[in-house]
Amino acid sequence: MKAVLELAVQVTREEEMQYIVTLNTDGLARAADLGFDAVPYMNNTILKDKHETGGLFGFRFGDTA
Incomplete structure (x- = not known):
């Protein structure tokens, strides 16, 4: 994982x-245990679909209504 x-x-x-991972x-923790520092590369985006405005960067998937 680290490599x-x-x-x-x-x-x-x-x-x-840009590369999005x-x-x-737990996978990130394994890489950190091997010495990879992910902090400089992290963009912590919280994805949620509880409300109509949620989804993945403005896109909603699996809507059947």
């Missing part, structure tokens, strides 16, 4: 691009 995240950091810097906290 994959480090490669993503390297490639995105070299190519001046979603991980469960």
Whole structure:
């Protein structure tokens, strides 16, 4: 896990691009245990669909109404 995240950091810097990773906290904890510091790269976005304004960056999935 650590090597994959480090490669993503390297490639995105070299190519001046953005890479979005979603991980469960246990996977991130394993990478941290191996020495990867994710804090400089984190954008903690909370996704929720409780209200009509929720969803993923303004998009709603699975609405059947």
